[in-house]
Amino acid sequence: MGNAPELIVMLTHNDLTVTDAYEIFDQCKTSKAKFWGFKEEPLPLEQMQKLFAYMKDCGKTTFLEVVSYSENECLEGARKAVACNCDFLMGTTFFDSVNDFCRVNHLNYLPFVGKITGRPSVLEGSLEEMINEANAYIAKGVYGIDLLGYRYTGDAALLNRNFVKNMKVPVCIAGSVNSYERLQEIKDVSPWAFTIGGAFFENKFDGTMKEQIDKVYNFMKE
Template identity: 35%
Template structure:
């Protein structure tokens, strides 16, 4: 019997933190979320700091996913993540520099394996390229996990996720376009640690057997699906 997955609820739409993130937290604060994240774009950093504090007040771990495409912007976001007090930084591609920025900080670093381009981000290259990148990153001191854009990849997402999981001794989070229960099931079979979902939940488009499209009800339904054996 396979174990359930961790669900990281992202307060994001189209790879940006939503303007009403605090209002969304008001609606989902009592559903039992253990992991809540947001992006490094969409709100000023002062508001992101308040958001991180609220996530901790709910008893959840906080995640900042870095989607800056410019190297200097990415490193500034990593520096800001330390000041924001988040628990985990997701994403980023300039890993050697990122490890130096986060050295000594109480922040886990889960960068993107493979060649990530654009905004919203997509994963380019072959599966073999992504697996090789994942293996290199997972062996890098200061890297604690991997943020895999499985469903932003042009090939078989589930097969890619399974290959990455098999290649590394680190937790693998599947991020981006997880918008239906079938994809949760495929990722569970692939052995990933967890997945993120944001836009599909916030917009009521997540394909799940839930009578209501209300964000709190959808979050409960996705949590339920993530915990199925």
């Protein structure tokens, strides 16, 4: 997409929102990251709305990533994103009903591609299948694609590189970005964005949460 990939800070660990997400955001709100989000589980909707409102008040762009696979669960996740006034809905297995709901509610939608199972999620499938799947969704008007690249059971670096190269819409590489080696691979591939959640909570980038966020942000902008 031409610019340095954007960091989306996810207040999540093992694909679940951490219970003290509000307090952690409050401590890190002055970090350099502009994009923030979390998952649809397990916080009550009222807490989700409060945190997303706070993020917006701080000038952040907001993301809800839904790790659900049935149509009803995915629709419920989309409803939560709208109820929280999110800017972006990431994840979900693609369903026309979810896409139509997002379009009606002016919610930017980036569905998963490939065969996704489990929580934390695992990605299977071939590059060709994922490209074809993505193109079908793009033809239906999605904003972009959520690629669980480093959750892939095959060669993740090869998948990320070739998938992004074949896309003309924003791609977010999500999940298990937990080293400078992977950050460099992402820089080289240059997707629109990438997420980091658990790696910050596991101190993979060495420092306080805010220090780690700024280290990653600066590394990607170098």
